[in-house]
Amino acid sequence: MGFQAQTIDDLKTQAKRRVPRMFFDYADSGSWTQSTYFANEADFQALKFRQRVAVDMTNRSLVSTMIGQEVTMPVAIAPTGFGGMQHADGEMLGARAARDAGIPFTLSTMSICSIEDVAEATGGAPFWFQLYVMRDRKFMYSLIDRAKAAGCSALVLTLDLQILGQRHKDARNGLAAPPRMTLNSLMQLAARPRWCLSMLGTRRRTFRNIVGHAESVGDLSSLSSWTAEQFDPKLNWADIGWIRERWGGKLILKGILDAEDARMAAETGADAIIVSNHGGRQLDGAPSSISALPAIVEAVGERIEVHMDGGIRSGQDVLRALCMGAKGVYIGRPWLYGLGAGGQAGVTRALDIIRTELDITMALCGERDIRNVGRHNLINPDVFVS
Numbered sequence: 001m002g003f004q005a006q007t008i009d010d011l012k013t014q015a016k017r018r019v020p021r022m023f024f025d026y027a028d029s030g031s032w033t034q035s036t037y038f039a040n041e042a043d044f045q046a047l048k049f050r051q052r053v054a055v056d057m058t059n060r061s062l063v064s065t066m067i068g069q070e071v072t073m074p075v076a077i078a079p080t081g082f083g084g085m086q087h088a089d090g091e092m093l094g095a096r097a098a099r100d101a102g103i104p105f106t107l108s109t110m111s112i113c114s115i116e117d118v119a120e121a122t123g124g125a126p127f128w129f130q131l132y133v134m135r136d137r138k139f140m141y142s143l144i145d146r147a148k149a150a151g152c153s154a155l156v157l158t159l160d161l162q163i164l165g166q167r168h169k170d171a172r173n174g175l176a177a178p179p180r181m182t183l184n185s186l187m188q189l190a191a192r193p194r195w196c197l198s199m200l201g202t203r204r205r206t207f208r209n210i211v212g213h214a215e216s217v218g219d220l221s222s223l224s225s226w227t228a229e230q231f232d233p234k235l236n237w238a239d240i241g242w243i244r245e246r247w248g249g250k251l252i253l254k255g256i257l258d259a260e261d262a263r264m265a266a267e268t269g270a271d272a273i274i275v276s277n278h279g280g281r282q283l284d285g286a287p288s289s290i291s292a293l294p295a296i297v298e299a300v301g302e303r304i305e306v307h308m309d310g311g312i313r314s315g316q317d318v319l320r321a322l323c324m325g326a327k328g329v330y331i332g333r334p335w336l337y338g339l340g341a342g343g344q345a346g347v348t349r350a351l352d353i354i355r356t357e358l359d360i361t362m363a364l365c366g367e368r369d370i371r372n373v374g375r376h377n378l379i380n381p382d383v384f385v386s
Contacts, residue, residue, distance in 0.1 A: 015340030030280035031165035037280025040311030052366025072102030078330035079130030084112025092121035160255030297325030315357025
């Protein structure tokens with residue numbers, strides 16, 4: 001299908017009209033007062049570009065690398081739960097769009113489509129897998145082994161979800177996959193008949209990485225309580241050692257927001273860290289990802305590759321993050337908005353928007369190679385330095 005969307009916000013508007021409220025709000029909300037969620041986006045605007053003129057802008061390149069993997073632009077799709085409830089078979093469609101765009105796709109443990117679903121959908125093209133630390137170590141071993149068998153080229157270990165942040169919209173909406181047959185849920189579904197029709201055409205309506213694989217999940221009604229009980233509050237730095245050994249490949253640590261934690265992460269042998277506050281869905285009142293980035297980059301130097309996510313809504317935001325020292329960025333909500341707006345074509349459109357905005361902004365800053373951008377491309381690069 002064709003799209004008139006010119007910005008990520010256009011795709012957000014289209015997705016809001018097409019996706020049931022519980023699933024749209026899951027993608028488009030934060031915890032508590034949502035102050036960190038809103039700061040993630042707003043704080044990017046504090047960084048001002050240094051415009052240059054009369055500079056040769058021909059032969060521009062956005063090609064770079066993330067953990068040694070060549071990418072057509074330094075952007076990856078972030079791991080997000082419930083992707084397959086934004087659109088039928090959502091993670092499969094997103095992975096195909098990312099594969100065709102030449103960037104990494106990261107599959108969440110809490111995805112609707114399974115590891116095996118995505119591997120089949122992408123024809124064996126490598127993707128990344130995100131893992132939570134759970135009490136059920138046998139199930140964790142199984143997830144790691146399944147990701148290896150599927151040819152995943154990196155493991156993204158999330159560190160900031162030992163307990164669940166207080167997410168009021170999800171509670172009010174009765175968020176569940178599949179939706180519970182309550183009056184609230186039925187009213188939401190009745191308002192989105194096209195979505196309902198598309199979901200009838202797929203068997204993927206619950207967390208397929210878990211159901212049928214975790215021994216303690218025998219039916220769908222026990223799934224929500226199982227996930228609440230399984231995230232391990234005892235997670236500590238020592239756990240990274242056995243996970244890295246079991247995995248044996250590229251390892252990325254997600255959820256770093258403090259310089260001291262970043263220094264500790266750099267000592268684990270991981271290949272990269274992601275500066276992230278979980279999209280503002282965990283600790284409300286924590287700093288935005290972009291404001292935390294410079295201190296973390298300074299703290300770790302060249303010892304570990306630094307990525308970031310949180311608040312990216314344009315190619316300009318991507319460039320700002322790269323200028324502040326990130327080696328790559330992740331987009332979560334933008335790809336979900338595109339997915340909800342139009343499936344694989346919508347995700348492709350989201351990536352095209354970000355790529356075009358990144359390319360044009362880089363050119364107007366007087367750069368031709370994305371690998372050369374830095375703090376010199378900003379007028380006020382010290383805005384977040386205390």
